[in-house]
Amino acid sequence: GNSVTQMEGPVTLSEEAFLTINCTYTATGYPSLFWYVQYPGEGLQLLLKATKADDKGSNKGFEATYRKETTSFHLEKGSVQVSDSAVYFCALGNAGGTSYGKLTFGQGTILTVHP
């Protein structure tokens, strides 16, 4: 079945540091890949997505590239801000079989950015 594995957290960085959060997946077919962000006390918001191999999703300075050869979708940002402190979830969506558009989530990575 489908699965998503994220790097273990929590991740603590200083402001303006470079961020990488690793995400690898196992899936049948050709899934769509997503990064969601959850700010404290809120629901999940879509951060970026990629729907096919070699696509790069980007938003708010964050980027991730769909790498089919390594089954990865790592999240990166060149210079993090305190306001980026949140929980980040990698997810995949796949139409294969009777999945009805269900998303499979990684366990989440807590990011804390200090001034």
Next chain:
Amino acid sequence: NAGVTQTPKFQVLKTGQSMTLQCAQDMNHNSMYWYRQDPGMGLRLIYYSASEGTTDKGEVPNGYNVSRLNKREFSLRLESAAPSQTSVYFCASRDQGKGYEQYFGPGTRLTVT
């Protein structure tokens, strides 16, 4: 547009009590989902409704029931709450014609004592 709304935001129940979590979306989406979020486990799918009039079990359906009342509303019912159901519950919706991204509500934090 309000997007996806959920009520209540917080709830405390005693073991054995019942309650219904409400969810509504105003985006005219076909599909709706209920997830629970537990520390270190990401989000796990409880039930989903691919379209109005249909519902199906997800990964962790035991102890829950759902009703797709109409296209807008999808409720989750706990008939006899247990401490293991202490969690944060999220409702989400999706437009089947526009990819796989889902849009989430703000969540309900449920504590069962």
